[in-house]
Amino acid sequence: xxxxxxxxxxSAALFSIGVYGVLARRNAVLILMxxxxxxxxxxxxxxxxxxxWKDLAGQVFALFVIAVxxxxxxxxxxxxxxxxxxxxxxxxxxxxxxxx
Amino acid sequence: xxxxxxxxxxxALVGVVAAVRVVTxxxxxxxxxxxxxxxxxxxxxxxxxxxxxxxxxxxxxYVGAIVILFLFGLMLTKAPIGREALDNQSRGLALLVxxxxxxxxxxxxQNAFGWNDPKVELVQASSGVIGESIFRHYVLPFEAVSFVLxxxxxxxxxxxxxxxxx
Numbered sequence: 393x394x395x396x397x398x399x400x401x402x403s404a405a406l407f408s409i410g411v412y413g414v415l416a417r418r419n420a421v422l423i424l425m426x427x428x429x430x431x432x433x434x435x436x437x438x439x440x441x442x443x444x445w446k447d448l449a450g451q452v453f454a455l456f457v458i459a460v461x462x463x464x465x466x467x468x469x470x471x472x473x474x475x476x477x478x479x480x481x482x483x484x485x486x487x488x489x490x491x492x
Numbered sequence: 493x494x495x496x497x498x499x500x501x502x503x504a505l506v507g508v509v510a511a512v513r514v515v516t517x518x519x520x521x522x523x524x525x526x527x528x529x530x531x532x533x534x535x536x537x538x539x540x541x542x543x544x545x546x547x548x549x550x551x552x553x554y555v556g557a558i559v560i561l562f563l564f565g566l567m568l569t570k571a572p573i574g575r576e577a578l579d580n581q582s583r584g585l586a587l588l589v590x591x592x593x594x595x596x597x598x599x600x601x602q603n604a605f606g607w608n609d610p611k612v613e614l615v616q617a618s619s620g621v622i623g624e625s626i627f628r629h630y631v632l633p634f635e636a637v638s639f640v641l642x643x644x645x646x647x648x649x650x651x652x653x654x655x656x657x658x
């Protein structure tokens with residue numbers, strides 16, 4: 393027996409911490425870490441509502457989100473390493489080739 | 493409060509404190525290690541919420557694989573140390589946006605449910621039942637996800653191999 397708002401508040405806290413991290417950090421790897429925090433917040437919501445509605449779809453979709461997050465981290469880090477190899481920096485403020 | 497709620501609150505507090513340290517740490521390796529604590533406590537929260545299989549998948553994939561990838565990324569890019577090198581100048585604005593989102597979400601949740609409203613009865617979902625659900629109702633999304641993983645694998649290899657011609 394657990395109160396659902398507790399679960400939702402935890403997830404809201406993790407999500408806003410992740411938003412702060414994405415906005416405040418300038419190192420690309422740390423931004424990816426903050427994105428992971430936000431994806432985890434989504435997963436907690438999915439598990440909580442899967443318990444509320446007694447429907448396993450929430451847990452299945454949490455597994456899908458974990459798989460997509462793994463793919464995202466793999467591609468993201470490959471891009472970061474490629475940027476570092478070409479520009480000698482992964483500071484997102486300095487990677488502004490496409491900025492007008 | 494029930495025993496499950498106490499356990500949940502303890503793990504949630506550990507997770508939130510470690511998450512705050514992830515986004516404020518001055519040393520990138522420490523940030524990655526705090527991320528381990530956050531992800532492990534989220535996995536423990538899944539176990540408390542009776543999602544056993546998802547909890548162990550979280551421990552295996554996030555703590556076991558993704559954090560290692562992050563550490564490799566940090567070591568390959570020689571990340572600098574120090575607040576000015578890791579954070580940008582608009583930290584106050586970012587804090588404002590984060591707090592605004594938190595306040596908005598808390599307001600919405602309270603409006604929708606109130607503090608005590610839906611008490612959720614936790615029923616343990618065994619991995620057998622989840623497997624049955626995946627392979628009976630969600631076969632197509634499952635195949636699509638496996639294809640996405642394959643494409644991401646090939647893409648990561650193509651991106652990170654050195655170009656021999658140049």
